Amino acid sequence: MKYMKWFKKKERQVPEDAICRNCGAQLQGRYCHECGQDVFAGTGIPILKLIGQLLDNAFALEGKTPRTLINLMFRPGFLSIEYINGKVVRYVNPVKLFWMSTLIFFALLITQINMSNWQNNENLNFNFSGVPVKNAPKSDTLDIRIDKEDAKKLEKEKNNEFISRGINIFSKFAPYVAFLLIPFFALLLALFFWRNKFYYVHHLIFTLHFHAFLWVFCSLLILIKIFIDSKFPEWLSTILFFTPGIYLIFALHRFYLSQTYHFKSWLQTIWKSIFITILYFLIFCTLTIILGGIVLKIYFPELMN
Secondary structure, three states: OHHHHHHOOOOOOOOOOOEOOOOOOEOOOOEOOOOOOEOOOOOOOOHHHHHHHHHHHHHOOOOHHHHHHHHHHHOOOHHHHHHHOOOOOOOOOHHHHHHHHHHHHHHHHHHHHHHHHHHHHHHHHHHHHOOOOOOOOOHHHHHHHHHHHHHHHHHHHHHHHHHHHHHHHHHHHHHHHHHHHHHHHHHHHHHHOHHHOOOHHHHHHHHHHHHHHHHHHHHHHHHHHHHHOOOOOHHHHHHHHHHHHHHHHHHHHHHHOOOOOOHHHHHHHHHHHHHHHHHHHHHHHHHHHHHHHHHHHHHOHHHHO
C-alpha cells in the first residue's frame, strides 16, 4: 500500500502574496477573483490534459455532448425550449453545435465524392487499358483508334481537373453558404409565427438546432453509405427522405405550440412547415445560383465567356 502514494494527484500549494499573471490582481486563492484565471495556468500542463483541452475546444467533446446529441436527435424542439428557459450550460452552445456539425457533414460529403471519382477513374483506366488494338486489320485504323484513345484520355484529364477544382471550391465555400442561409430560415419562422411574440434570436436558436440535426442526420447516412457500400431498400429510402420534414413538424409544434395539442394546431403546424420548406428551398436555389455565378466568374472565367 505504500506504493499507492505514487499514483495520488499532487496538491499544489498557492504561494503567499501571489499575483495573477493575467490581470495583476492580488490573489486570495487559487483562482483570480477579477478574471478567473488559475494561478497555475500555463505551467506544468500534463499532455493528456492538453489534448483534452484541444479536443474540447475543437469538437466540444465533454460530458454534455452525449446529452446534447441524444436530445437533438430524438426530442425535436427540446433543446431550443431548454435554451430560452435559461438552461444553457448543461448543453453544447447552439452556434458551436451547428458549426461543428456543418464542417463534419461537408468533410464527409467531400470524402464520399472523392471516393466515387476515384472508383470511376479506376474503371475508366481499366477500360482504356483493355482496348484491343493489336488485332487491327490496317495501320490507319490503328492510328485512328489510338487518336481516339488519346482524345478520350485528354478529355478525361480535363474533366478530372475541373471536378477536382470544383470540389476544392465547394469544400471552401459550402459551410459558409450553409451559414448564410440560417438568417433566412429564422426570418421565415418569424413571419409565420409572429403571433407567438418570440424575439428574432429565439427563432435563430431554433434554426441552429434544426440545421444541426439535419447535418448530423445526413452525416450518419454518409457514414453508413461509406462503410456498407450498398443501396438502401426503397422503403427505407422513402422513410429517410421524409424524416427531416417529420422532424421539423414535431419540432415546430413543440417549440411554438407546446401549449395547444388539439387537432387544429397540428394542421396549422403542418401547413406552415410545408410553406416554410418551399420558400426556403426557393431562397436556397436563388442564393446558390448567385454565388455559383460569382465563383464561376472568379475561378472559371473561360466558361463564362
